[in-house]
Amino acid sequence: MAYDGRLLARARNELDKIRGENQAEQQRRRALAYARLPELERIDGSLRSHMTELVRLTISRRPDIKEQIDDLKERNLDMQMRRAELLTQAGFGPDYLDEIYSCPLCRDTGLYEGGVCSCLDRLYNRELTKELGTLMRRGDESFESFDLNLYPREADPVKHVVPRETMALTYAACRRFAENFSPASPNLLLQGGTGLGKTYLSACIARVVADKGFSVCYESAATALDYFEAAKFSRDTEEGEAAAVRTRRMQDCDLMILDDLGTEMVTPMSQSALYTLINTRLVRGKKTIISTNLTDEQLQKKYTPQICSRIAGEFTALPFVGRDIRRIKKGV
Numbered sequence: 125m126a127y128d129g130r131l132l133a134r135a136r137n138e139l140d141k142i143r144g145e146n147q148a149e150q151q152r153r154r155a156l157a158y159a160r161l162p163e164l165e166r167i168d169g170s171l172r173s174h175m176t177e178l179v180r181l182t183i184s185r186r187p188d189i190k191e192q193i194d195d196l197k198e199r200n201l202d203m204q205m206r207r208a209e210l211l212t213q214a215g216f217g218p219d220y221l222d223e224i225y226s227c228p229l230c231r232d233t234g235l236y237e238g239g240v241c242s243c244l245d246r247l248y249n250r251e252l253t254k255e256l257g258t259l260m261r262r263g264d265e266s267f268e269s270f271d272l273n274l275y276p277r278e279a280d281p282v283k284h285v286v287p288r289e290t291m292a293l294t295y296a297a298c299r300r301f302a303e304n305f306s307p308a309s310p311n312l313l314l315q316g317g318t319g320l321g322k323t324y325l326s327a328c329i330a331r332v333v334a335d336k337g338f339s340v341c342y343e344s345a346a347t348a349l350d351y352f353e354a355a356k357f358s359r360d361t362e363e364g365e366a367a368a369v370r371t372r373r374m375q376d377c378d379l380m381i382l383d384d385l386g387t388e389m390v391t392p393m394s395q396s397a398l399y400t401l402i403n404t405r406l407v408r409g410k411k412t413i414i415s416t417n418l419t420d421e422q423l424q425k426k427y428t429p430q431i432c433s434r435i436a437g438e439f440t441a442l443p444f445v446g447r448d449i450r451r452i453k454k455g456v
């Protein structure tokens with residue numbers, strides 16, 4: 125996965141903070157134990173001086189070097205045993221003064237097996253999620269506060285479905301998707317008229333999935349596709365570089381929410397960017413949620429067969445029906 129340097133730096137700072145807290149705790153424990161057990165402090169001092177002695181012996185050319193090292197090892201062992209005994213007797217436990225790590229894999233260094241450790245990856249995803257800004261700033265959208273009563277109980281005269289029943293199923297599918305999010309999850313197409321809760325349910329999903337530690341990106345289709353254009357045409361500028369970072373992030377994240385597809389200006393460039401985004405994510409097995417006001421027919425008219433084929437074949441469509449909730453809330 126390609127990392128955004130700025131976010132990775134922030135994640136590293138978080139890890140430094142964790143390491144600092146662990147070191148402070150270690151120091152607190154040491155001070156406490158030394159205050160209670162002065163002999164322990166003397167032993168630790170001796171153990172440190174043994175290390176220096178060992179180095180000195182190793183580089184010396186004394187004829188009895190082996191005996192000297194064996195003797196040092198024996199004294200060391202005795203001291204270690206006495207140290208454990210002292211700690212246990214004082215009720216601290218023998219490993220009380222051992223180094224403290226939050227991550228046993230990388231010992232809080234962030235590096236594991238030549239790559240980024242999963243703990244740093246989680247911190248990175250948390251930083252990424254903080255950038256969900258526009259979506260999360262909207263309010264406190266959550267599955268718990270989703271109001272099904274806003275959808276009519278009477279059958280829709282055109283679509284011949286009962287909006288509340290359809291939306292109960294759509295809601296359940298979104299909730300299931302969020303709670304069971306994994307590489308085996310489907311891609312979702314949230315499809316229906318304006319003001320019916322597509323962005324609302326996307327925010328609910330984003331919150332739950334991000335809380336699980338997955339990286340989530342949210343952009344309106346217009347903004348997302350603009351980034352591709354800026355990344356291509358302003359390559360050597362600061363703006364172009366920032367846009368390139370965004371496009372990489374949109375292609376890499378575990379869950380991408382592409383909102384309001386169809387509201388952007390459709391150009392050959394935007395078609396190509398949309399194809400790249402959808403296709404790259406499909407190839408990488410990363411999950412995408414697209415929301416749109418467009419019907420299948422309108423999608424087909426607007427986008428290339430390559431894009432439509434992928435949306436029709438690789439996305440599970442969830443219908444949104446009812447009356448515009450913005451109007452209902454305003455009493456019109």
Ligand SMILES: Nc1ncnc2c1ncn2[C@@H]1O[C@H](COP(=O)(O)OP(=O)(O)OP(=O)(O)O)[C@@H](O)[C@H]1O
Binds near residue numbers: 317322450
């Ligand atoms: N089920 C719901 N319970 C409570 N509030 C809701 C619900 N669904 C939508 N809303 C509110 O109704 C308004 C419109 O919803 P939202 O923005 O999600 O619609 P949309 O389907 O994304 O519309 P558009 O296609 O115009 O983008 C928002 O203020 C949202 O908070």
Ligand SMILES: [Mg+2]
Binds near residue numbers: 383
């Ligand atoms: Mg919306």
